[in-house]
Amino acid sequence: MAVKTRREKRLIRHKRIRKKVFGTAERPRMAFFKSLNNLYVQIIDDEAGHTLVSASTIDKDFVEKYGVRGGKNIEMAKKLGEFIAEKALAKGIQNVVFDRGGFIYHGKVKAFADAAREKGLKF
Structure with missing residues (x-):
């Protein structure tokens, strides 16, 4: 078996998550991604x-x-979590399904999710 890079391992985890997580009109999917320099949601x-x-x-x-x-x-x-929650609530979105994108729920991902929950998003 070939040695997998960190990126390949993350993509495998992401595929496994996406089999279970699906966004609907009533409960859309909130997809999180972090690149080398920035955070996106x-x-x-x-x-x-x-x-x-x-x-x-x-x-x-x-x-x-x-x-x-x-x-x-x-x-x-944390700031991005607050910002996206405000934008979502302004559009009438309260319930979402969180897609961590294969990243481990720790550090930045956890801080983002906690801040979004504090501002009123439910997931």
Whole structure:
């Protein structure tokens, strides 16, 4: 068996998660992704195939609100969780299914999820 890279292992975990997690109009999927430099999140209706709400640490509105562009530390994850929750609640989305994207539920992912829950999203 060949040695797998961290990215390949994450993609395997992500496929396993996606078999179980599916977003509907009543309860869309909140997909989280972290790159080398930034954090991204989308709220997706998988039945219709549409992104309902999206945000990232380089989003223009996020930069204007928090005065910081980019970054992917735990503080940025908390701010992004609050930001996406506010945007989702403004669009009338309260219940979501959390898709951690194959990342371990720890550190930035946990901080993001906790901040979104505190602001009113239910998952």
